[in-house]
Amino acid sequence: MTSFEHDFPFDPSYGRTLDDLLRVPAPATAPDDFDAFWRARYAQARAVATEPELGPLEEERDGVRIHGVTFTSVGGVRLGGWVALPAEGASAEYGFVIGHGYGGREEPGPDVPLPLPRSAAILPCVRGLPTRGLREGVPDASARHVLHGIASRDTYVIGDCVADLWCAASALNELVPETDPRAGGPRLGYLGESFGGGLGALALPWDDRFGAGQLTVPTFGNHPLRLTLPCAGSGEAVRGHHRTHPEVTEVLRYFDAATAATRLELPVLVAAALFDPSVPPPGQFAVYNALPGERELQVLSAGHFEHPGRAAETEELYAARRRFFGAHLKA
Structure with missing residues (x-):
């Protein structure tokens, strides 16, 4: 159990040791049509x-040339972001989709350099979030965005954000055909942190274009447990909404990253924290613990x-992801 001096009105380690965290499960049951729901959403996006x-x-930096990009996602929504292409016109040998946290992104920032040389990547902004995903009618603040459309599994914005990642992958494959595994290239890699980590866990089980993923401090893991844990992140808004709308638990069952992780069989590197005021560690570890395939922690x-x-620790993680994707993204 890690402890730091802080002024939060709760313990961001939640009293758990590493051994405790390694025993946090996914929810005991999933909706009977969980898989069918997500496969239908994926087919719609494709x-x-x-x-x-x-x-x-x-x-231009770190071996890539960075361009702005726009693409269309489900519902005809036009989104933006960035594409990184190998410098000097070299062909891409690897492709990545890179999600972002709940603050959105104003620039590619620390997501470049890419995990492997001679790579191309798309860094989309999902709907509603800064700066290139801003969309009228979709809140741009995390505490409101995470509640948008939450009354129904069919309208909840998180499902559309997952679809935005699938459509971003399609856009990258079209712009850089050598990143398309259907054309003989290696399968894609996915990287996502926090919000992007949770979206990745929800997106990856259904999309065979991906060959490996890294999820850093992933959110949305084990919602029944998360609803009992105070935090300083978007989960607190969900907890507050749940107090007056307890029926929302039925919707959240479809958007549980740990439940989705039980279906995720490709190799996954998870970076999970012992102390985290924004994304409670038990939820993070629930995602890792649920993975049935090859996994690293x-x-x-x-x-x-x-x-x-x-x-x-960040440098150690960057080194681990370079090794991880180098081992698992093969043609």
Whole structure:
């Protein structure tokens, strides 16, 4: 159990040791039509003509040229983001889809450099979130975004955000055909942190274009448990809503990252924290513990929290992901 000085009105380690966390399960049951629901959502997303448009060069660094991009997702929603292409016109040997946290993204930032050289990547902003996913009618603040459409599994924004990732993959495959495994290239890699980690756990089981994934401090794991744990992140808004709308538990069952992880058989690297005020560690570890396939765990002292060892742990994680994707993304 890791402890840091803090001023939160709760314990961000939730009294759990690492051994305790390694025993946190996924929810005991899933909806009978959980798989059918997600396969239908995936089929809908794959039917979208994403019509990606590459913008002018915005930046060149770390072996890639970074362009703006727009593409179409489900519901005809036009989204933006960035595409990183190998510098000097080299062909891409690997492709990545890179999710973001609940703050959105204003630039590619620390997601570049990419995990492997000679890679291309798409860094989408999912609907509603800054800066290139802003959409009228969809809240851009995490505490409101996480509740948008939550009355029904068919309208909950989280399902559409997962679809945005699938459509982003389609857009990358169209822009950079050598990243398309259907054309003989290696399968894609996925990286996502926090919000993007939870979305990745929900997205990856159904999409055979992906060959490996990294989920860092993933959210949405074991909602029944999360509803009992105070936090400083979007989960607190869900807890507050649940107090007056207890029926929301039936909707959340379809969007549980740990339940989805039980269906996730490709290799996954999970970085989970012992102390995290925004995404309770028990939910993070529930995602890792549920994985039935090849998996690796990188234990972080803390997530969503500045501490003296954070830079060193980040470098260790970057080294682990380079090794991990180098081993698992093969043609």
